[in-house]
Amino acid sequence: MEDFRRCLERQERERNERNRRADEINELQRQVDEQVVIAVVLQDEENQGRRRGSQVGRRRNVNRHRHSRGIVCGGVPSSGRSSPRERKRKSAASMKAVVITTPGGPEVLQLQEVEDPELKDNEVLIKVEATALNRADILQRKGMYPPPPGSSPYLGLECSGTIEAVGKQVSRWQVGDKVCALLSGGGYAEKVAVPAGQVLLAPPGVSLQDAASFPEVSCTVWSTVFMMSRLSAGETFLVHGGSSGIGTFAIQIAKYWGAKVFVTAGSKEKLAFCKNLGADVCINYKTEDFVARVKEETGGKGVDVILDIIGAEYFRRNLDSLSFDGRLFVIGTMGGAVTEIDLRVVLSKRLTIQAAGLRYRSPENKAAVVREVENNVWPAIVAGKVKPVVYKYFPLSEAAEAHRLMESSKHIGKILLLP
Numbered sequence: 096m097e098d099f100r101r102c103l104e105r106q107e108r109e110r111n112e113r114n115r116r117a118d119e120i121n122e123l124q125r126q127v128d129e130q131v132v133i134a135v136v137l138q139d140e141e142n143q144g145r146r147r148g149s150q151v152g153r154r155r156n157v158n159r160h161r162h163s164r165g166i167v168c169g170g171v172p173s174s175g176r177s178s179p180r181e182r183k184r185k186s187a188a189s190m191k192a193v194v195i196t197t198p199g200g201p202e203v204l205q206l207q208e209v210e211d212p213e214l215k216d217n218e219v220l221i222k223v224e225a226t227a228l229n230r231a232d233i234l235q236r237k238g239m240y241p242p243p244p245g246s247s248p249y250l251g252l253e254c255s256g257t258i259e260a261v262g263k264q265v266s267r268w269q270v271g272d273k274v275c276a277l278l279s280g281g282g283y284a285e286k287v288a289v290p291a292g293q294v295l296l297a298p299p300g301v302s303l304q305d306a307a308s309f310p311e312v313s314c315t316v317w318s319t320v321f322m323m324s325r326l327s328a329g330e331t332f333l334v335h336g337g338s339s340g341i342g343t344f345a346i347q348i349a350k351y352w353g354a355k356v357f358v359t360a361g362s363k364e365k366l367a368f369c370k371n372l373g374a375d376v377c378i379n380y381k382t383e384d385f386v387a388r389v390k391e392e393t394g395g396k397g398v399d400v401i402l403d404i405i406g407a408e409y410f411r412r413n414l415d416s417l418s419f420d421g422r423l424f425v426i427g428t429m430g431g432a433v434t435e436i437d438l439r440v441v442l443s444k445r446l447t448i449q450a451a452g453l454r455y456r457s458p459e460n461k462a463a464v465v466r467e468v469e470n471n472v473w474p475a476i477v478a479g480k481v482k483p484v485v486y487k488y489f490p491l492s493e494a495a496e497a498h499r500l501m502e503s504s505k506h507i508g509k510i511l512l513l514p
């Protein structure tokens with residue numbers, strides 16, 4: 096595990112350097128492409144003897160070409176690097192995807208006809224059976240969480256489906272395989288291209304639709320709570336937001352690995368649901384002080400590991416809830432991102448504080464996490480010890496309605512979209 100962590104850290108440094116270079120190349124490529132597109136448009140007009148040369152006409156044409164390249168998400172750039180000729184050839188193939196017409200509320204999400212994704216040599220093309228919502232989608236919709244460079248401009252961090260095509264360098268997967276995948280974007284569509292290393296076999300015993308509920312939560316929870324915070328059998332584990340997509344999965348996998356699980360949630364119904372999933376100590380954060388309850392339940396000791404989605408608002412209280420040698424892992428900032436820290440608490444209790452996001456990791460880093468998940472989480476799912484928790488299914492055309500539900504926080508577990 097130590098070697099693996101060092102390997103992940105090295106990959107992270109390499110990724111940062113690669114991303115910086117990729118950004119520069121993308122920007123240059125974008126500028127070159129735009130000039131080529133303008134030149135092609137003008138040439139077309141000349142050929143047809145209707146060159147008017149007005150600035151308005153030029154601008155309109157450039158915008159049309161931009162749109163056909165998928166630059167549609169409120170100014171979020173597409174990854175397209177193909178030549179104008181290649182794009183023209185491929186424009187015949189189209190699919191439906193949910194487009195963010197402009198940053199804003201749920202109503203900006205519209206199902207539109209767009210180009211098929213391009214398949215790179217190390218990727219597979221998946222015909223999407225289902226995709227799942229994540230809180231991050233709401234931020235992206237509002238224009239506050241752009242996709243990483245080179246990723247699809249469309250929403251959707253995970254999917255399930257059937258492999259429709261494989262890139263030249265892909266050996267593990269075949270056309271027709273039923274799979275699910277961790278995506279950097281693009282799940283809210285009929286098809287998505289994804290690096291082969293981010294694909295998992297759909298777990299037997301789970302419907303192909305429901306398999307879409309697993310990639311994001313399993314990769315997030317495994318890479319943080321288990322790979323980094325090293326939660327082990329017999330230890331105590333507190334997960335905030337026990338009824339969330341992340342929480343409902345974390346409860347089950349932590350129980351499977353032999354931990355005692357504490358949760359916070361905001362209602363009796365949600366806490367009852369968490370208890371049914373296996374949670375041992377259920378705390379209503381609206382009516383109880385979770386620090387006091389944790390201390391009471393652990394004989395004043397505190398818990399070994401906390402998975403936190405709230406951030407600043409809970410930071411101090413999380414430190415107070417940890418035992419000696421306790422580990423806090425922050426994966427969300429729903430309660431703010433800026434806070435103060437009294438280092439004496441960290442020093443005296445020998446605490447470890449970590450934070451990480453999944454989406455901006457390199458494909459190699461994600462592939463390493465996915466393989467760990469396949470080895471350590473998939474057996475629990477196949478054995479029926481970890482079950483999908485799906486609150487509601489919506490057709491892809493009702494993505495706006497699905498976002499409203501997530502923002503209301505009435506749901507428990509995952510919300511799925513079906514193309």
Ligand SMILES: NC(=O)c1ccc[n+]([C@@H]2O[C@H](COP(=O)([O-])OP(=O)(O)OC[C@H]3O[C@@H](n4cnc5c(N)ncnc54)[C@H](OP(=O)(O)O)[C@@H]3O)[C@@H](O)[C@H]2O)c1
Pocket residue numbers: 228229230231311315335336337338339340341342359360361362365380404405425426427428429430451452453454501504505506508
């Ligand atoms: N870093 C990463 O790689 C990564 C990956 C995936 C997700 N995340 C983060 O993980 C979080 C959960 O994501 P999700 O998609 O599972 O979201 P979700 O299903 O929408 O769940 C969020 C839940 O948080 C609960 N909550 C709100 N305020 C709370 C509080 N003060 N204390 C305890 N619970 C509270 C709400 O339920 P109540 O009714 O109980 O309030 C809500 O249902 C988000 O912040 C997301 O950004 C991070």
